[in-house]
Amino acid sequence: MPCAICDDTGWKTIEVDGVSRVARCDCWHQRSFESLLKNARIPRRYLHCELSNFEDHTDSQRRALRLATRLVDQFPVVDKGLLFHGDNGVGKTHLAVALMKEAIRRKGARAIFFETRDLLKLVRDTYNNQVEATELEVLRPVLEAELLVLDDIGAEKKSEWVEETLGLIVNTRYSERRVTVFTTNLTDAENTEPNSLALQLGLRIRSRLKEMCEWVEIAGPDTRELGPHPTHEDIARWQETSPASPKNRGRGHLPPKSTGQARAQLKPRERDGKADLKWPGGRAGS
Numbered sequence: 001m002p003c004a005i006c007d008d009t010g011w012k013t014i015e016v017d018g019v020s021r022v023a024r025c026d027c028w029h030q031r032s033f034e035s036l037l038k039n040a041r042i043p044r045r046y047l048h049c050e051l052s053n054f055e056d057h058t059d060s061q062r063r064a065l066r067l068a069t070r071l072v073d074q075f076p077v078v079d080k081g082l083l084f085h086g087d088n089g090v091g092k093t094h095l096a097v098a099l100m101k102e103a104i105r106r107k108g109a110r111a112i113f114f115e116t117r118d119l120l121k122l123v124r125d126t127y128n129n130q131v132e133a134t135e136l137e138v139l140r141p142v143l144e145a146e147l148l149v150l151d152d153i154g155a156e157k158k159s160e161w162v163e164e165t166l167g168l169i170v171n172t173r174y175s176e177r178r179v180t181v182f183t184t185n186l187t188d189a190e191n192t193e194p195n196s197l198a199l200q201l202g203l204r205i206r207s208r209l210k211e212m213c214e215w216v217e218i219a220g221p222d223t224r225e226l227g228p229h230p231t232h233e234d235i236a237r238w239q240e241t242s243p244a245s246p247k248n249r250g251r252g253h254l255p256p257k258s259t260g261q262a263r264a265q266l267k268p269r270e271r272d273g274k275a276d277l278k279w280p281g282g283r284a285g286s
């Protein structure tokens, strides 16, 4: 059925100060959004993610949401990208996907999403199969996208090749001043810590990431364990009982460096009917 407004021309007539002008029709914007969204390669399980349905139970989650919103507002003139780090289930990927969709919707951004492991596998397969596409051709959309989300960086097995390939991506995007959003479970600790960015990715990549991104630690209850929309009773129970809770995680292991920081203090208060925690921060040493 042709568009009732523009009869599929993609243009509609509007009145500006009593003068008749043409503008892009809503159907054109919708088609353009859908096409950009398809090219963005967002996995189906994240397609529902929006800034408006991000669950912010903690101060760090609210700060992360503010910075994500600000990046979209400023796009494409963005000084620094974002690097979300924190535990599983605190909403890092949700926020990265949500800001990407919003940048596509509002700014027509040419954006692309990759889970780091999938991207590396794609490049490696190209290399192994000696197919017609070269590694660089495979990487081109990643290097050239206006907005790249590289999810779960540092989860792949460490190797010289991985470091080189990630180094190429990071350095190219840095020197071309393209906006990149990273998520990672790694912490910003000394490279003697097994779970540190410095050890997993190397000091050079880490320092480049510092230059090109604002680092945003996100702490909060694990919504993969809790399910969506937890009440603050749910969160309190999770915090007491789950081995993944920062409160319980240190047990049976070496004591955390800063015990004060590792202890989450539960101070629930109501805000818009949603559970709310005073969450002092993630892991010790980060």
Ligand SMILES: [Zn+2]
Residues within 6 Å of the ligand: 003, 004, 005, 006, 007, 008, 009, 010, 011, 025, 026, 027, 028
């Ligand atoms: Zn139309």
